[in-house]
Amino acid sequence: MTPEPTPSQTVGPFFHDALLGEDRSELVPPHHPRAMRIEGTVYDGAGDPVPDAMVEIWQANEAGRYTDPTDDRENPLHDPETFSGFGRSGTDAGGRFSFLTVKPGPVPGHEGTLQAPHIMVSVFARGLLKHLVTRIYFPDERESNARDPVLSSIEDPEFRTTLVADDEGGVLRFDVHLQGDNQTAFFEL
């Protein structure tokens, strides 16, 4: 008999000690020459900040290479000891999360396409029975964003724009709207 998948359940409100006991929000040290801050707020359908969410990111390194043995392309690989590509941040009382990382390089898409630089995002919270998956794209990549197969599969330009971060004086802002007219685009798990 084929094993059937285990269902997802909400992370609930009490995960902080177990999942956020170690700070994993800085993927690079603050003195890294190309360190980049990404900040955002998670909002619910009433427009209120979500103070008990957790955001995780997964990304390639600056050369577009994932720190994973199955990404065996010959691009230069950061020492996996220093760049894991994974980050985790809780939201504070104001619903805010924050990461310090570097901008990833472009990575291959399906069927020989190239994807614009992007960061994979998972959002967990009380009230989310399954986590939500979205992507952060970069505002200074207009041309490669226009060619990106995932971004361009979203027909509504306003909906598409929810995946592109805003440059606020060197800090990238990426807000997550779980619900409502300005809801962020989410992907099937």
Next chain:
Amino acid sequence: MGEQGSDRIFDARQEAQPPYLYSDYVATRLRAPKKPLMILPRTLSNTTGPAFGHGAVGELDNDLTRQHEGEPLGERIIVTGRVTDGYGRPIRNSLIEIWQANSAGRYIHKNDRHPAPLDPNFSGAGRCLTDDEGRYRFVTIKPGAYPWKNHDNAWRPAHIHLSLFGEAFRSRLITQMYFPGDPLFEHDPIFQSVRDEKARRRMISTFDLETTQPEWALGYRFDIVLEGRNATPMENHR
């Protein structure tokens, strides 16, 4: 893309999962997305995923009864099982993080206001890596049921939260493990949010005499099945 999304409503793989909006669980009402989910093609972005080496886990991190000077109060239990993909292949060296209430049904968390005692010898958080067969093992205390504010006289069945990474971004899973025969199942909207009865049963551990250690601790078995890196058997049958 929205239309392709609705074609997949009948996907058995999705059927096992709860919906985002389940009104009986009140917190979903303002947090569930309402716009259709987009399809994400399978690329390196979701078939790769983070790995956590042995450095991430301390030797005693999987024993929640030995994190303090004294022993916690309550019924000592062993929770063990295998983590596999949809083909039954073991998921090796994969991080599992758990958290739970103490035996009185109280979490160490500033927002838990349930008037049940905290246990100075129990923090309720642990982690471990799966071995080469995909097996994991925790020693802990059976958690108590606890009240919550979802509806009048609402109580959560006893459960342990588990967070798993598996081998890829798309394998990520956070779930809850329940205990067999709990009378609260039928009253709990979080458990009931999984509409398929067989799928609900996959969240309930089984008492296991083989795991049980004489004069010491009851054993419970809980196997976990994650999405693999690539296609699952069920997807092949589409």
